[in-house]
Amino acid sequence: MAVFAQAQNVTVDAGLRSRLLTAIQRMQENRARRAVYRQTVRELNALTTRDLNDLGINRTMITRLAREAAWGSAQ
Template sequence: MHLLQGAAARMAVVAGRREGQMGVNGADDGARPQAAHAPPDQPRGPQIMTSISTNQTARPASFLSRLVAAVTGRRAQLRAYRVTRRELSALNDRELTDLGISRGMIEEIATQAARRA
């Protein structure tokens, strides 16, 4: 019987340390005791409420942010154009023919890639 009571006391000390009720070496550090299972009508700690507003538009608010977005988009288009043109131009005529592309189509294909970017 004493053996079971000792084991239960050790488990309570370990559980108290996990929940922040006990200080070093099992001494009570003055922390507010918390029940292991709080009743449903009593919250355990501070509750945080979060709300998300969905009536915001995706349009940037200021002229400067719209300008930055436009410049960033234009740079992405130019990058897509240059990369596509460079890669297709690096292919020889036989590889282009295998893809169903002629040299005269490279500019048009690069422009279409830029519009999709």
């Protein structure tokens, strides 16, 4: 009986460890995506209106373009 209880604890620990590692990885990915978003917004806002017009970008499009750059067009 003790062997079964010990094996069950190992399985629970492995499942918990797996979920924890997945959560940490997801947080790291989200942090990287937010950094891409902020950098894109910062760089596009730094451009002059004329430069943006040359690129075919209106200032109102900056946040949408940054979101697409960070998370893709599905969001």
